[in-house]
Amino acid sequence: xxxxxxxxxxxxxxxxxxxxxxxxxxxxxxxxxxxILTEKFPRMATxxxxxxxxxxxxxxxxxxxxxxxxxxxxxPPVSGG
Amino acid sequence: MDHPTITAxxxxxxxxxxxxxxxxxxxxxxxxxxxxxxxxxxxxGDAHETSYLEYEAYQPMAEKKLRQVAEEIRSRWxxxxxxxxxxxxxxxxxxxxxxxxxCTAAHRDTGVFEAARYGIxxxxxxxxxxxxxxxxxxxxxxxxxxxxxxGE
Numbered sequence: 001x002x003x004x005x006x007x008x009x010x011x012x013x014x015x016x017x018x019x020x021x022x023x024x025x026x027x028x029x030x031x032x033x034x035x036i037l038t039e040k041f042p043r044m045a046t047x048x049x050x051x052x053x054x055x056x057x058x059x060x061x062x063x064x065x066x067x068x069x070x071x072x073x074x075x076p077p078v079s080g081g
Numbered sequence: 082m083d084h085p086t087i088t089a090x091x092x093x094x095x096x097x098x099x100x101x102x103x104x105x106x107x108x109x110x111x112x113x114x115x116x117x118x119x120x121x122x123x124x125x126g127d128a129h130e131t132s133y134l135e136y137e138a139y140q141p142m143a144e145k146k147l148r149q150v151a152e153e154i155r156s157r158w159x160x161x162x163x164x165x166x167x168x169x170x171x172x173x174x175x176x177x178x179x180x181x182x183x184c185t186a187a188h189r190d191t192g193v194f195e196a197a198r199y200g201i202x203x204x205x206x207x208x209x210x211x212x213x214x215x216x217x218x219x220x221x222x223x224x225x226x227x228x229x230x231x232g233e
Contacts, residue, residue: 008139009211010222050224054209057142061231073139073209077225080136080143080168080210081117081180081201 001026001068005037008075011051014043024066030055031062033072050076084155087165088147090138090210095169095178104163104185111189112163113197115182121175132215136170136179139209143168146208154184154200160191166200168210180204207233 006019015037024033030053038044044051053060054073066072085104101112123129151164163185173179182200186193204210206227213222 006139008209009137009213010224013222050228052209052229054139054142057139057145059207059229059231059233064231073142075139075209076211076222077227078205078207078209079212079223079225080138080208081205 003033003066003069004071005033006071006073008073009079010047010076011044011074014047015041026068028066029062030060030064030066030072033066034062034074037074044074047076052077084161085163085165086148086151086155087163087167088144088151089167090140090143090147091167091169092171093169095167095181097178097181097183100165100167100181100183101185104165104183106162106185108187109162109185110187111191111193112183112185113189113193115180115197115201116178117180117201119173119175119177119179129218130216131175132217133172133174134179135172135213135215136168137211137213138168138170143209147204150200150203150208153203154196157199158184158186158192158196161186161193161196164196164200166204168204168208170210 007015161184165183168180182197184193184196207229
């Protein structure tokens with residue numbers, strides 16, 4: 001299935017891109033997708049512990065399964081204000 | 082009368098007078114304002130100068146989370162009348178306001194100070210906005226230390 005992936009702040013620097021569309025296995029978890037992306041973009045490993053994930057604009061943990069046509073975002077802990 | 086709630090992520094300069102007017106009701110007798118400002122000179126152990134901050138947002142999620150912060154304020158402080166939470170993004174130079182939180186109420190002793198304080202603290206926990214600090218010595222992304230739970 002196809003998913004849309006967005007990167008923000010330092011994660012965008014680590015991957016060199018703002019967004020990417022990817023074909024992933026159905027039922028894939030957030031954690032597994034993060035592993036696949038870290039192989040593709042090794043610099044993501046430097047931030048591994050502090051990568052937040054949002055699935056369809058809601059915070060998600062590693063075990064969460066990614067639904068079809070999801071919008072996934074990876075980013076560091078927020079620093080607005 | 083309806084209690085106004087205004088939330089926004091914007092590239093435009095923040096207008097405090099206009100924002101206060103939008104959350105002031107006939108029954109309002111107090112408005113508490115918090116504004117974040119770009120600090121050009123930081124003292125102390127981490128002493129440094131800041132040339133500017135570059136703010137970025139995951140806009141649709143940030144707008145959703147701003148509304149969530151406002152709802153959380155309403156459920157904790159039912160006496161709060163109007164709520165405005167506006168985060169400016171883009172390149173912001175020292176002494177520029179970056180964020181405005183305004184909470185209004187009939188009187189000052191209704192929890193309205195705490196409500197505004199909660200607004201800025203919560204924004205800094207869950208609203209997906211980031212700032213890159215640019216100084217004469219280089220640049221780096223500022224990262225918070227709060228890890229939201231799933232669905233938070």
